[in-house]
Each structure stands twice: as structure tokens, then as C-alpha cells.
Amino acid sequence: MRGDIKLIMKKIIVGNWKMNPETLEEAQDIAKEIKKIASKLKKIETVICPPSIYISNLKSKISNLPVDEAGLKLGAQDVSAEFDTGSYTGEISAGMLKNIGVKYVIIGHSERRAMGETDEIINKKIKTALKAGLKVIFCAGEKERDDEEHFLDFIKKEIEGGLHGVEKKFFRNIIIVYEPVWAISSGKKFRPDNPDSVFKITIFIKKTLMPLVENGALRSIPILYGGSVTALTAREFLEKGGIQGLLVGGKSLIPKEFSQILEIADRL
Ligand code: PEP
Numbered sequence: 001m002r003g004d005i006k007l008i009m010k011k012i013i014v015g016n017w018k019m020n021p022e023t024l025e026e027a028q029d030i031a032k033e034i035k036k037i038a039s040k041l042k043k044i045e046t047v048i049c050p051p052s053i054y055i056s057n058l059k060s061k062i063s064n065l066p067v068d069e070a071g072l073k074l075g076a077q078d079v080s081a082e083f084d085t086g087s088y089t090g091e092i093s094a095g096m097l098k099n100i101g102v103k104y105v106i107i108g109h110s111e112r113r114a115m116g117e118t119d120e121i122i123n124k125k126i127k128t129a130l131k132a133g134l135k136v137i138f139c140a141g142e143k144e145r146d147d148e149e150h151f152l153d154f155i156k157k158e159i160e161g162g163l164h165g166v167e168k169k170f171f172r173n174i175i176i177v178y179e180p181v182w183a184i185s186s187g188k189k190f191r192p193d194n195p196d197s198v199f200k201i202t203i204f205i206k207k208t209l210m211p212l213v214e215n216g217a218l219r220s221i222p223i224l225y226g227g228s229v230t231a232l233t234a235r236e237f238l239e240k241g242g243i244q245g246l247l248v249g250g251k252s253l254i255p256k257e258f259s260q261i262l263e264i265a266d267r268l
Helices: 004-011 024-038 050-062 092-099 117-131 151-163 168-172 193-213 234-240 255-267
Strands: 011-016 044-049 073-076 103-105 135-140 172-176 221-224 244-248
Touching: 011 103, 011 221, 011 255, 024 044, 024 255, 044 103, 044 255, 050 073, 050 092, 050 135, 092 117, 103 117, 117 135, 117 151, 135 151, 151 172, 151 193, 168 172, 172 193, 193 221, 193 234, 234 244, 244 255
Parallel strands: 011 044, 011 244, 044 073, 073 103, 103 135, 135 172, 172 221, 221 244
Antiparallel strands: none
């Protein structure tokens, strides 16, 4: 029983590489460095999400051990909304990802929403990924804060829209990331959120999830924070944000800094 509780509480640190790096060799170097540290850390789940084109290669290179024992899981940054294979030029199906050893997929990232992904498309992708047996890293977050807290309605709408009609049994494979768009480091005037505000919004997200999940299941849905996390801020967010992990963008491409974040999470 104690073991089960520990498993549920395991921190999850996800690295979102976005459209980086330029070459496979660089991707291998980054992955190798991260693997070195991840394989030593037993109390956290480390996930890297490279561009899909590198995944197969990284899977074999980072894993002469079975992937799980290597302590590093692979995630994709997107998936097709279509479940069956077919005439969908440029798309990659959830089944294809699953069959090459991908365990997780990021869905609903604001950078994809900015390319035109609606809540309806995101909802379809989430259902498709879950049906294929992938774990979904579902991102939601407001573009702007306002003093009247209308931004909370925005977060609620994104979460309810993305999870509409998802069968309750699938919630064990869902991770929610609270990622305010204004806090992402690639933004022009970005600034990280602070742990107190993340704590408040984590509670709000849990309340939003409550009617959607089975009794008792809420506690096992990890909520992560993403937005300009660095090795200097990771501890505070993890200790005070009421979260089970972090989604790290820019700093996940810097093995030394990402490793520090992993070590911080493992020690907590
Ligand atoms: C992201 O875009 O998912 C992200 C977390 O980026 P960054 O850490 O660079 O703000």
C-alpha cells in the first residue's frame, strides 16, 4: 500500500524540446546526457519529448536497457486526431507512436493552439491518444491575467472542452499542465508565474476536474506547472505550487540545467 501511494506521488518532469535541435547528432548528445542522470533518479518520472523524427533513433540509442529501466520515457509533441491509418498527409497516428515505444504525448500546447487547434480538435486528439494507450500531457492556460479573474473561466473552458466526453476510466492516463501562455519563455514579454498563484490555480483545476472524474480519482491526476522554469525556480514551484511536476521547455535542451531540475525534483 505504501508503495502504491509513493507511485501515485512520483514527480513527473517533462522536457518539451519543441522544434529543436537542428541535427540528430545534437539530439543524441542531449538525450545521452539526460539519460545519464535520469537512470540514477528513482523517485521521479523523466519524460523527454523530442521532435517525432528523432524518436525512433533516440529510443534505440538511449536505451540499450529496456526504456523503463533506463529511467527515461519518450513523449511526442503532437498526434493526429484520426485514430485509423489512412489518407492524412503529414500526420502521425497515436498507434504509430505507441508502436515505436512512445509513452506520452503533449496535447493542447498553446503553440499548437496558436496554429489553429481548437478545443474540439484537442478533444479528439486526447480521445484518440488515450484509446491507443498513450498517456496524455494536456496543457491549458490563459493568454492574459485580469484582476477580475475572468482568466479562470478561460482555463475552465479549455479543460472542459479538451476532456469533454472522455471516459472516466481513462483519467488515470491524463496529466494536466497548467501553463499560462504569458509565462512561456519564448514569448516577447514573458515572466514566470509564482508558486502561490500556481497553488491557487492548481486547486481551481482540481475543482474543475471534480465533476468529470470518478470519486477518489482526483488525487491521482497529476497537475504540472509549465512556464519559464529554471534550475533556480524549480524547487519553489515543486514545494509551494501544489503540483506533481513540471513541464520544461527551453531549459530541457540544456542537459546540465535540466539535470539539475531532475535532481531537485528527485530530492524533494
Ligand atoms: C513550454 O513551452 O512548454 C515551456 C514550458 O517552455 P519554457 O519552459 O521555455 O517557458
